Amino acid sequence: MNTTRRFPSGFLWGAATAAYQIEGAWAEDGKGDSIWDRFVRKPGVIVDGTTGDVACDHYHRYAEDVELMAQMGLGAYRFSIAWPRIFPQGGGKLNQKGLDFYKRLVDALHKRGIKPVATLYHWDLPQALEDHGGWVNRDTALRFAEYAYALFQELGDQVPIWSTLNEPFIQAFYGYGNGENAPGRRNPWAILPVVHHLLLGHGLAVEAFRAVRPTNAQIGIVMLIWPSHPATSLPPDVAAARRVDGAMHRIFLDPLFRGHYPKDLMFRLGVRMMRAPVLPGDMAIISRPLDYVGVNTYTRLLHRADWRDPLLAVRKIEPQAPTTAMGWEIYPDCIVESLQKVREYTDLPLYITENGAAFEDTLDPDGQINDTERIAYLRSHIAAAHRAIELGIDLRGYFAWTLLDNFEWAKGKSKRFGLIYTDYATQRRIPKQSAAFFREVIANNGL
Numbered sequence: 001m002n003t004t005r006r007f008p009s010g011f012l013w014g015a016a017t018a019a020y021q022i023e024g025a026w027a028e029d030g031k032g033d034s035i036w037d038r039f040v041r042k043p044g045v046i047v048d049g050t051t052g053d054v055a056c057d058h059y060h061r062y063a064e065d066v067e068l069m070a071q072m073g074l075g076a077y078r079f080s081i082a083w084p085r086i087f088p089q090g091g092g093k094l095n096q097k098g099l100d101f102y103k104r105l106v107d108a109l110h111k112r113g114i115k116p117v118a119t120l121y122h123w124d125l126p127q128a129l130e131d132h133g134g135w136v137n138r139d140t141a142l143r144f145a146e147y148a149y150a151l152f153q154e155l156g157d158q159v160p161i162w163s164t165l166n167e168p169f170i171q172a173f174y175g176y177g178n179g180e181n182a183p184g185r186r187n188p189w190a191i192l193p194v195v196h197h198l199l200l201g202h203g204l205a206v207e208a209f210r211a212v213r214p215t216n217a218q219i220g221i222v223m224l225i226w227p228s229h230p231a232t233s234l235p236p237d238v239a240a241a242r243r244v245d246g247a248m249h250r251i252f253l254d255p256l257f258r259g260h261y262p263k264d265l266m267f268r269l270g271v272r273m274m275r276a277p278v279l280p281g282d283m284a285i286i287s288r289p290l291d292y293v294g295v296n297t298y299t300r301l302l303h304r305a306d307w308r309d310p311l312l313a314v315r316k317i318e319p320q321a322p323t324t325a326m327g328w329e330i331y332p333d334c335i336v337e338s339l340q341k342v343r344e345y346t347d348l349p350l351y352i353t354e355n356g357a358a359f360e361d362t363l364d365p366d367g368q369i370n371d372t373e374r375i376a377y378l379r380s381h382i383a384a385a386h387r388a389i390e391l392g393i394d395l396r397g398y399f400a401w402t403l404l405d406n407f408e409w410a411k412g413k414s415k416r417f418g419l420i421y422t423d424y425a426t427q428r429r430i431p432k433q434s435a436a437f438f439r440e441v442i443a444n445n446g447l
């Protein structure tokens with residue numbers, strides 16, 4: 001391959017996963033139930049009726065999976081730790097067997113020269129804490145900090161890059177606001193307290209990290225940033241897109257980097273929702289300095305104003321452009337624009353911690369998955385990442401979502417995002433053509 005877009009030396013190429021989406025072993029080695037274990041058992045909430053009980057069985061097959069990562073040449077692997085494996089009831093006594101799984105995983109990664117990048121919370125709250133109010137309850141933030149502290153002590157020196165939360169927006173708005181995700185609560189009143197307690201838990205975890213001071217390790221947060229565009233240039237639509245930007249991005253970025261919630265949004269949401277119980281000192285905790293920011297981005301969003309929507313008075317407009325199997329517009333500049341969004345707040349190093357696409361993959365008669373659409377998606381988005389660097393953005397790495405087809409939350413096993421195909425019946429893994437493409441990109445450090 002003739003490389004014309006070379007990335008800076010040391011640029012980190014990785015793939016990302018999340019515990020509930022791949023591990024399986026949902027009730028093994030003393031693990032407690034998470035809100036997802038409970039949620040998937042409600043009728044009708046997962047489109048294909050599947051669960052993550054077994055998922056990719058990664059809990060037992062991690063060694064094989066690390067080999068596949070090594071074959072792809074990955075420099076880093078982003079995974080999440082299941083809180084209920086470590087503290088089955090959310091707090092109290094640490095479950096050694098659960099912790100040992102992550103120790104084995106991290107060891108295997110180091111043996112293959114792959115940097116472990118660990119997320120503390122990718123949406124799988126211990127059900128025991130949900131039974132006491134979950135993220136609506138301030139106490140959950142304190143339990144989260146204790147859990148984080150324990151992991152920094154146990155694994156801090158082995159994991160060079162940590163993140164506190166993955167996409168707090170989805171947890172707050174989908175988990176508690178519209179109920180599409182676990183814990184499945186449909187209570188818009190809960191959104192603000194949940195946002196605040198997630199951020200407080202994040203800030204307390206950062207404090208715990210600084211107290212433990214693992215050597216040479218960094219801590220950050222992973223944000224979902226989907227550029228929010230107005231569907232027309234009419235002023236009400238421009239204002240609508242700004243409200244979406246507020247609810248998805250500014251509601252987190254303002255407190256994290258400026259120490260206050262965005263006033264315009266609080267005015268809108270505040271009259272409809274219980275005001276978040278912000279206690280003196282909270283905002284200082286939430287805005288503790290970080291080492292980097294992770295950005296998950298897949299597409300952009302188009303909205304118009306619509307006063308019938310009680311929450312934000314907006315209506316989503318379907319894109320008039322090619323989409324992925326999720327119905328998400330293919331819009332490579334989402335990479336540049338989402339990084340620029342974070343840059344409005346901070347000059348910290350940035351990572352693309354998730355980017356990728358679901359398509360209808362099929363096995364060829366010769367057993368190959370020739371996923372040309374995914375390759376085109378990756379190529380155009382990696383090119384955009386290169387453009388962002390040329391524009392002066394301090395982008396340090398790119399993580400493809402995802403290593404292997406897995407349990408895609410409410411979409412169950414119906415959406416395949418993997419570089420590697422998972423045959424769920426046999427748990428056979430088959431690297432797709434996109435895995436070979438990504439291996440080339442990594443080997444050349446560019447396109």
Ligand code: FCB
Nearest residue numbers: 018166167296401408409
């Ligand atoms: C992100 C999630 C990840 C996966 C991708 C498709 O929002 O962080 O777990 O579901 O979307």
